Amino acid sequence: MFGIIDCNNFYASCERAFNPNLEGKPIVVLSNNDGCVIARSNEAKALGIEMGTPAFQIATYAQSQGLIAFSSNYTLYGDISERVVAAIASMVERYEVYSIDECFVDLSGYEKITADVYEYAWMIQQRIRRWTGIPVSIGVAPTKTLAKVANRRAKKNPLLGGIVVLKHESEIRRALDGFDIGDLWGIGRKYVNKLKALGCEDALHLSQQREEWVRKIMTVQGVRLLKELQGFSCIELELVPDRKKAICCAKSFGEYTDNRETVSEALANYAATCAKKLRKEGSIANMLTVFITTNYYSLVDAQYSATKTIHLDKATNYTPDMIHQALKALGLIWKDGFKFKKVGCIVSGLQPEEFRQAQLFTDIDWEKEQAAMKALDTVNGWYGRDKVKVAAQGYKRDWKMIQERLSPCYTTRWKDLLTVKCK
DNA sequence: TCTGGGGTCCTAGGACCC
DNA sequence: TCTGGGGTCCTAGGACCC
Numbered sequence: 085m086f087g088i089i090d091c092n093n094f095y096a097s098c099e100r101a102f103n104p105n106l107e108g109k110p111i112v113v114l115s116n117n118d119g120c121v122i123a124r125s126n127e128a129k130a131l132g133i134e135m136g137t138p139a140f141q142i143a144t145y146a147q148s149q150g151l152i153a154f155s156s157n158y159t160l161y162g163d164i165s166e167r168v169v170a171a172i173a174s175m176v177e178r179y180e181v182y183s184i185d186e187c188f189v190d191l192s193g194y195e196k197i198t199a200d201v202y203e204y205a206w207m208i209q210q211r212i213r214r215w216t217g218i219p220v221s222i223g224v225a226p227t228k229t230l231a232k233v234a235n236r237r238a239k240k241n242p243l244l245g246g247i248v249v250l251k252h253e254s255e256i257r258r259a260l261d262g263f264d265i266g267d268l269w270g271i272g273r274k275y276v277n278k279l280k281a282l283g284c285e286d287a288l289h290l291s292q293q294r295e296e297w298v299r300k301i302m303t304v305q306g307v308r309l310l311k312e313l314q315g316f317s318c319i320e321l322e323l324v325p326d327r328k329k330a331i332c333c334a335k336s337f338g339e340y341t342d343n344r345e346t347v348s349e350a351l352a353n354y355a356a357t358c359a360k361k362l363r364k365e366g367s368i369a370n371m372l373t374v375f376i377t378t379n380y381y382s383l384v385d386a387q388y389s390a391t392k393t394i395h396l397d398k399a400t401n402y403t404p405d406m407i408h409q410a411l412k413a414l415g416l417i418w419k420d421g422f423k424f425k426k427v428g429c430i431v432s433g434l435q436p437e438e439f440r441q442a443q444l445f446t447d448i449d450w451e452k453e454q455a456a457m458k459a460l461d462t463v464n465g466w467y468g469r470d471k472v473k474v475a476a477q478g479y480k481r482d483w484k485m486i487q488e489r490l491s492p493c494y495t496t497r498w499k500d501l502l503t504v505k506c507k
Numbered sequence: 508t509c510t511g512g513g514g515t516c517c518t519a520g521g522a523c524c525c
Numbered sequence: 526t527c528t529g530g531g532g533t534c535c536t537a538g539g540a541c542c543c
Contacts, residue, residue, distance in 0.1 A: 115529035122529070140527040156529085183525045272523050303535060305523080332531055381528055428530090 085201055085224055085251075086321070087189040088231040089172060089208065091165075092219045092239070092246070094185035095123035098164045099154050101217035102494045102502060111152045114139050117336050117485045118155055155487035163495045164216060171215045175208050180321045188231070190321055191224060205247045225250040228319045229312035232269040233259055233287065256315065263287035270309045275302060287313060327436065328365055333357040334428020338486040340379060342423050347376065348411055349478035354429040355403075355410035356470075356477055362401035362431060363457060368440055370399045370433030372406065374413035379425040390417035398443055399435060402453040403460065406431070407476050 091097060095113040100106045110127035114120065121128075121137045131149055133142055145151035165184045172179055178190035194204040205222040212220050223235025230250055237259060238248040250256045263286055266276040278301055284290050290298075291313035298306045308318040333354040341347060351374065362369055377389035392413040400406065410429050443450070463472050470477070492500035 117529075118527090120528050136528075138528040143527090186525075270523065274522065303522090305535070326533095328532080330532075334530070336529070379528090426529095 085191040085194075085226060086228050086231040086317070087176075087191045087205060087208075087222055087224045088182075088228070088235045089168075089187045089189060089212070089220050089222050090235050090239070091168060091185040092221055093123055093125050094165075094218070095154075095156060095161055096125040096128070097218050098157075098161050099491055100125070101164070102491070106152065109152060110145075110149060111154065112142075113154045113156050114489070115156060116487075117338060118153075118488055119336070122156065153489055155490040157491050157493065159493045159496050160491065163493075164218065167216045167495075168212055168218055168220070171212045172208065175211060178321055178323055180323060181325070188228060188321055201251070202247060202249050205249070206245070209246060219246065221246040223248050223250075225256070226315050227312040227317040228321075229269050229309060230256060230259075230315070233263060233267075236263075236267055253315070257288065260288035260291055260313065261286065265290055268309065268313075270305060275306075327367060327434065328361075329434055330430055330432040331358050331361045331365075331369075331434070332428060332430040333361075334375070334426060334430075335485055336426045337424065337483045339482075340423040340425050341483065342421060343482075344418060344420070346482045347418075347424055347427050348414060349476070349480070350483035351410050351414055351427045351429060352407045352474065352476040352478070353470075354427070355406045356474060358429050358431045359401050359403040359406040359457075360461065362434070363461065365434075366437050367434045368399040368401045368437050369396065369406075369431035370435065371395055371431065372409050372413065373430040373432065374410050374417070374428070375430075376414070376417060376424050376427045378422050385423050386421070388419055388422045390419075392417045395433075399433070399440060400453075401437065402457060404474055405453075407474055411476065 096111050099111060099113065108127065109125070110131055111125045112121045112128050112133060113123040115122045118139050120139060121133055121135060121142070124133055124135070128151060131145065131151065133145075139153065142151065146153070161184060169179075169181055169187060172187050172189060176189045176191065180188040182188055191201055191204065194201050198204045198207070201224055205224055209220055209222055212218060221235055221238040223231045223233065223238055224247070225231040225234045234248040234250045238244050238246050250259050265271050265279055265284060265287055266273070268287055268290075271279070279290065282301070284293065291310065293310065295307055295310060298310045302309070311318045335350070335354070337350065358369075371393055373391060373393040375389065375391040378385055378387050380387065394409050394413050396409060414427070440450070460472055464470060494500055494502060
């Protein structure tokens, strides 16, 4: 049996866990630059606030509805996520961290502890709540896809206590009957349109289609989905996370800009971040892509966006090289006179650093570079991010994002630790 | 009339996920 | 005025190899 453990309204719940005053109140967490809503408490959902709603559209809700908004605090959410995983790992042997707020678990063998898999799921749920303050929903079923279906039911119906087990064929059938195909794992908007146009209305109906029919519309991934809905597990638990195949760092500017210096400085920082993430993965990149874009929502500004990929002479994760190449790529696509909204850097063609192709004449550089990067990462690890950096990364940060409602880093910064008063 | 068989690598585009 | 960021997988087509 597969279980999927999904944190309820995760970012909103993280904010709440450290600020009990927020209990029962409508809260939302905003995207970078405080742009749009990316998480909502149940109370905020009840106000009709949709995922992705632009922040300015709900600006008056603070006054009229008592809505409280937060800038996103990924340092906090990342740390809480790790704690949730630690709680899970203390209770199951095999698990797969699927996203920042979801974890698949293998629940086979629960019989040794409890008579009933529901009860075991309940124990996991309680422990996570007690250890982290985060409420979770758990769906259990014979396949990952069905576990997702079960989880959705658990979330939809508060009376179920946040846990749904789909074990017998009749239970699965009942769950799929009337289940919107758009809510299935692996079916997005395009497929919903296609399938509905062909008369496929709910998940039960889809699960009864012929394999060839599904393959024609949704290729082989659709066939896997079909099998999973029928109870044949096709998507295994991935216990060891794969090495990343690409790493991307890109952000919108707090204030749109036509200034090349500002854009270059931002890009240098994103390239440096890519290099740092590469080193953390133990990988090197063979290609680097830079893209810039204006604000495509604007009806009045002139629009321009461009992408440039550079194949590197030698695969690397050396920050100065990365920045140098990124700025070179930017130079090839830069155009004056446009108000840019976003710049970004993607490194791809990644390979493990240990399989690096040595250079015939200049290979001595590699060891020097790695030593320098090790020193850089160590110093910054001790004294804080970017304490030591490349000059091109600048210090003005004119391009920084807007985060007006940022909560403290309760668990990762000494001065942000909560003080508890005892009476 | 008839013109082999079996592969790899790369890229762009489309779909999806959280 | 104001609309996020970071990923994965699959397919088709072109270019190339022996």
